[in-house]
Amino acid sequence: MIPDFQSKDDMDFLDVTVKVSTHVDRISRSTDLPSQLLVSLNISNDQITYHLTENEEISWNVPIYTSDTEGALIVEHIASSGNVKHYQDQKHEASFMIERNDSSSCMIAIFLYKREEYVMRPEHCLFDFERNMNYRISKVKRNPFSDSYAVKSDIDRQSFSTGKERKLSRHKRQSTDYKIEMFLIIDYSIYIYWYTQSQATTTVGKDAKAKDNIRQFYSFVINGMDVRFKNIQSSYTISILYSGIYIADTPSKAQFIESKKFSSSSGTQVDSSVALDAVTAWIKNSMGIPEHDHAMLFTRYDLTSDGSSSNAGLAYLSEMCADNSVSVVEDQFDFRVLTTAAHELGHGLSAKHDGGGNTCNGSSYFIMASFSEPVQNQNPWKFSPCSVDYFTTFINKLNQDGKNCMTVLSPNYNPGALQRYTSLPGEIYDADSHCRHIFGAGSSLCQNPYNKTFSTICTILWCTKPDGSGLCNSAVPGDGLHCGNKKWCISGECKYDECAPPGDETCLYGDTQGVVITYNNKETTCSFEDIKNDPSVCYHVKDKCCQQCRHFYTGIAGCEYGDKTSGCTTQHCPANPSLCCGTCHSGPTPTTPSQEPTTTKNKNPCKSSLTTATTPSSTFTTTTPKSPSYVFRLTVTFMIDITDDLSNNVVKESIISKVQAALIFFYQNSGLKFVSCIVRNIRKGSLNVDYEVYTAMNSQVVADMTFISKDMVTGKSKVTYEGHEVTVSSVTLVDTSENSLSVGNKTSACDFLKQVRKCPSGHVCEESNNGPMCRNIAEESFFDSK
Incomplete structure (x- = not known):
């Protein structure tokens, strides 16, 4: 759909998560596309929502002409790869294009944010637009x-x-x-x-x-x-x-x-x-x-x-x-x-x-x-x-x-020719990838101009020149570039968003590339081996080598990285206890890694990707189904005291995996016939869990889901988490428009059905032995008149 941008000196890239929904009903899983869409994404601290309307006047499926051996134009019949529609949000100067076929959906876009122009394209084309998708967003640089x-x-x-x-x-x-x-x-x-x-x-x-x-x-x-x-x-x-x-x-x-x-x-x-x-x-x-x-x-x-x-x-x-x-x-x-x-x-x-x-x-x-x-x-x-x-x-x-x-329109104009495309942008690239695409191989993020405060990365992306000179060039970043803890760049602004990945703002982009200090004619980089060979260098470069230096952090006040010089022995302790603080320390000896620990990249917590939850007895793999299904979007509060630091992405993903395994076991033991259960996010207070349960589309499963949810909130049924039964203090069902239903004793199956799929116009919900049913009012009036 979009060409690969290689060695472009006018584009830089960043990662964002995009949520696509309709104004009312869920997006159909067929290849048909709705006429209106809501597209939400976070850049910096800003959440941006585009109210998209299909541009029915533009069709991608226009005639393709080439010429014959005599030079006369002829029409070529090239089959299209999918259904494509174009959308616009004129207020925000945004144009989107979405392509959907039997196996996937792709979206690209170009839009303005804080006086900058951005392009967005997907990392991977997914079939289900209801899943939050990762995108690469790039700011378009206006070179003179x-x-x-x-x-x-x-x-x-x-x-x-x-x-x-x-x-x-x-x-x-x-x-x-x-x-x-x-x-x-x-x-x-x-x-x-x-x-x-x-x-x-x-x-x-x-x-x-x-x-x-x-x-x-x-x-x-x-x-x-x-x-x-x-x-x-x-x-x-x-x-x-x-x-x-x-x-x-x-x-x-x-x-x-x-x-x-x-x-x-x-x-x-x-x-x-x-x-x-x-x-x-x-x-x-x-x-x-x-x-x-x-x-x-x-x-x-x-x-x-x-x-x-x-x-x-x-x-x-x-x-x-x-x-x-x-x-x-x-x-x-x-x-x-x-x-x-x-x-x-x-x-x-x-x-x-x-x-x-x-x-x-x-x-x-x-x-x-x-x-x-x-x-x-x-x-x-x-x-x-x-x-x-x-x-x-x-x-x-x-x-x-x-x-x-x-x-006037020409007689051969086909107003339906372009109606199949719609675009929402971008594949996801980190800042280094941005720089490589813009300035070529060898370029990477130039961190010095930011002084570890990356809110300004949303307007200017600084990249090292690939010639090794150490100089930096500026470029335009794309929407979705990471600029802080749970912050994305959106149209030039660093905005908070719950779906933005977490990150340590003191070390958001990791270590500085290249030589960071030279002493005794020795050049030192932030590589694991260089820091391991001499952790004392961290006293001087802890900001530049924030990622590697934390591996050698001792936690000892005044002796955060051990000895401050090389060659220390216990004989130096009486005269130089501060300089040789690590050797002279009387407490337990801090352990340091012998090999470089694996660093997990922060991911969008709202991302709907394949998730595997492992327990001692079973392994569950959950994927968003492609066949038509009901989606129950729930938020539950577990009475659990979570002391873990959820800003640590590794810790958070571990807890999400455990919670998801617990919920899967719970619904299996409750006898619910469901396709998958996917945890989207967790938050403290006590432990709030946002998750989705996908089921087949039938009335009985709605009734079952209603009873199970009521049993959860009343304490009749409990979720087993890490071997302990946990009480659920509240259960909330949320529809696609973010309207919520607090589940209680009086909640009916019709209330649940309304949240996942409203009855059509002219119908009302009615309870039956087989679950909630949508009954035609007109038919009732007809029989009543007999």
Whole structure:
């Protein structure tokens, strides 16, 4: 779905956990996707919830065009890999795409948080969206680039094509609802990249997979452009539609750019003006080009202008609805392409650069600024008031002349073509992985600028240069990067979230890489062997080597790491008891590890992954079922005094495993027919346990679950934990909307059914010998009238 970002100098990565739910009912386990979703994730200390609505106007399943031996365009029938839908939260500038097939679901997204843009993609594609999923989130770095040559205005914009004029009689829409049909042209440099990325084993398979992925990826780009245009504050709306895509699967099918490229010391380059003229001529001279409002060429080649490689795109000015409504965009798969594409399309709608003969300041860095730099606001994702004025004046002129192609749809436009995709971002990478992807192998997190306080990592990720110089480069982190104890980065802010992994904020990212101290001509790193050979170095580098030094911490005040120098013997004690404090210590000798202890990576406590709970007699493996099932979401309070430090992830996971084993035994002994029981989280006070029980979908199991839960809270049934019967003081059933039901003596099976699956409209719940049933009110009225 999304390309692997390798050695990108504009992206950094972090881990987040994402919860997906619907506004009302549970998400269906079929391949169908709902029209509305709630997506929640935590960045830093902030919990962010996106209220997503399906963008029904965008379909990923648009026609794929290539060309035959004569150069005429032909349609290729490429099977899609799944059901895909696009979603938006316009308020938060968020665009999501979800793909679901028979075996898995994947979500990617791009969104704003605290004036920064983030991309999210899953670590693994899961079938069940009700499980909390791990994602990799990366902040999109806005590297400086110049766009001062990004318009061409020497074209007669009154030269409308006859095809456009014929189109005006088709599918007329309301004049305040303008829709721009985009025809995308993908050159060979992009095709071969995706072809190489394909995991298929045959040439035909790699070709088909590459083209399906290209079609899907650029539907995500279209959706992101659409969010930017829909957020324009005006009396009209502008929507971006995906009408078709041409993919050049051989160099000969992209001669409009292949014949213009040249090699340089920095790679393959193409003059943007030459490319724009060439692709425009190709569109005019090719047979079978589908009708469209704007054509946009994407290339991986480095676009240049007057010898400068900072150019990212070029477009004809004020050419929307005319023959030259064309632009070219450089795409290095860094997601800035969404804004670049919106910028070039803005030129087609007559917008000039901010500050170029208008009252807007280019240094405000709105979308139409001619120069882009990282700034601490959301302007780079919005159009300036001047741009909106340009749009309005231009659209009014098109309306007056009767030449507004944006008020009609072409007869071959398929409004259902893109409706299958939806995206929510990112695979999960730690900070070091971020740096490797951004700056290449050998780069890692540069910890010095943070001074062990990582809340600022949400706005700037510092990475060491891979050249070994010790210098650091800045980049943009992705959402979900760990920034504190149970804190994630969300849109540039470090926010607390219960689902964020715990972590020791004094050693959040572990030891500093490389040499940390040099004395007596000896270079010392934070490696286990170096610290083991001389633990006294920790007196000087305990912050830099926080992870390894804690293995040699003695707990003795004033002698935390033993002797403060080498060569101490008991003979030194009378004169140097402090310097040789470890040797001279009269109490028990602290033990130190002989080999490096295993360090367990902190994980999201809300993560729904395969869990194995082991007891002396049995081993249980619990997985979230793929078949339709009831999900009882419960919170119970055990009367247990937990003295363990739950901020220690290893300790917490151990307790979760024991609690889960205890609950599984309890429900088995109670005779409940259930598929799995999964503990999601535990908290102190006494011991609060959040867990889910998955069962088959039948009325009897609801009745059984009701009786068992009531027996738990009344003390009639007890849970055995570590060999002791434990009293449950409270049981709460929670639905998908976080509405809770406190279980008591008067709780009915209908109350339980309402929490897991409400009766349909026109039905009421009724108790029966076989459990709660939904009875049709209309049928009752019919029989009562007889």
